[in-house]
Amino acid sequence: MPPPALPGPATPESLRVNRLLMHPAAKPVVGLLCALPFLHLLLGALQLGGVELGANPAETLIRSTGDWTLRLLLATLAITPLRVITGWSALARYRRMLGLFAFFYGSWHFLAFAWLDMGLDLQAILKDIAKRPFILVGSAALLLMLPLALTSFNAAIRRLGARRWQQLHRLVYAVALLGVLHFFWMRTAKNLLGEVAVYVVVLAVLLGWRVWRWRHKPGRPEAPRP
Numbered sequence: 070m071p072p073p074a075l076p077g078p079a080t081p082e083s084l085r086v087n088r089l090l091m092h093p094a095a096k097p098v099v100g101l102l103c104a105l106p107f108l109h110l111l112l113g114a115l116q117l118g119g120v121e122l123g124a125n126p127a128e129t130l131i132r133s134t135g136d137w138t139l140r141l142l143l144a145t146l147a148i149t150p151l152r153v154i155t156g157w158s159a160l161a162r163y164r165r166m167l168g169l170f171a172f173f174y175g176s177w178h179f180l181a182f183a184w185l186d187m188g189l190d191l192q193a194i195l196k197d198i199a200k201r202p203f204i205l206v207g208s209a210a211l212l213l214m215l216p217l218a219l220t221s222f223n224a225a226i227r228r229l230g231a232r233r234w235q236q237l238h239r240l241v242y243a244v245a246l247l248g249v250l251h252f253f254w255m256r257t258a259k260n261l262l263g264e265v266a267v268y269v270v271v272l273a274v275l276l277g278w279r280v281w282r283w284r285h286k287p288g289r290p291e292a293p294r295p
C-alpha cells in the first residue's frame with residue numbers, strides 16, 4: 070500500500086460523508102455487502118432458498134469467485150485515490166476489510182477449481198498449473214496475496230515496522246496486474262475481451278493516478294533537463 074495520503078479537501082459534504090463512514094453500523098453493512106455474493110453462491114451450491122447456479126454450477130462457482138476476487142482487489146486499490154480526491158478520509162477504515170475479502174474470494178476461487186475441476190488431486194492440480202499459463206499467473210497472484218493477508222493485522226504492522234510493512238504491501242500492485250493478466254489470458258483464448266477491457270481501464274486509471282501523484286510529489290527532485 071502507498072504511504073499515507075494527504076487529506077483531501079474538507080468541505081461540508083465530505084464531512085457529512087466521513088460522519089456516515091464512521092457510523093458504527095457502516096462497517097458491518099459494508100462487510101455484509103461483501104459477503105452477499107458468497108452467501109448467494111453458497112445457497113446455490115447447497116441448493117437452498119431456491120437459488121440456482123445455472124446449467125454448469127461448477128463453472129459458475131469458479132468464475133463468480135474469480136470475478137469477485139478481482140472486483141474487490143480493484144476496490145481496495147480505489148480507496149486511496151478516492152480519499153485524496155474527495156476528502157472522504159474515513160474510507161481508510163475499509164481498505165483492510167476489502168483486501169481481506171479479496172483474499173477470501175481468491176481462496177474460494179482456488180478451492181472451487183481444485184475441488185470441482187480437479188477432484189482435489191494434487192498431482193492433477195500441479196500439472197494443470199504448469200500446463201495452462203493463465204492458471205500459473207492466477208496462482209502467482211494468489212500466492213502473493215498470502216503475505217499481504219497474513220500481515221494485515223495491527224500486530225504485524227508493529228512487528229514489521231511501518232516502512233517495511235508499506236514496502237511489502239506494494240505487492241498489491243503486482244497482484245492486481247497478475248489478476249487482470251490472468252483474466253485477459255483466459256478470455257483472449259475465447260476471443261471475449263469486452264469485460265476484460267473494463268478491468269484493464271480501471272486498473273490503468275488506478276495505477277496511472279499513483280504514478281502521476283508520485284511524479285508530482287512535493288520535494289521530488291526535478292528530472293534532469295536534456
Ligand code: HEM
Binds near residue numbers: 179211252
Ligand atoms: C488473485 C488471484 C486470482 C484472480 C484475481 C482470478 C480471477 C479470475 C477471473 C476474473 C476469472 C474469469 C471469471 C469469468 O469468466 O467471469 C477467472 C477464471 C478462472 N480462474 Fe482465476 N483468479 C485468480 C487465481 C486463480 C487461481 C489460483 C487458479 C487456479 C489455480 C485460478 C483458476 C481459474 C480457472 C480454472 C478459471 C475458469 C476458466 C474457465 O472457465 O475457462 N484462478 N479467474
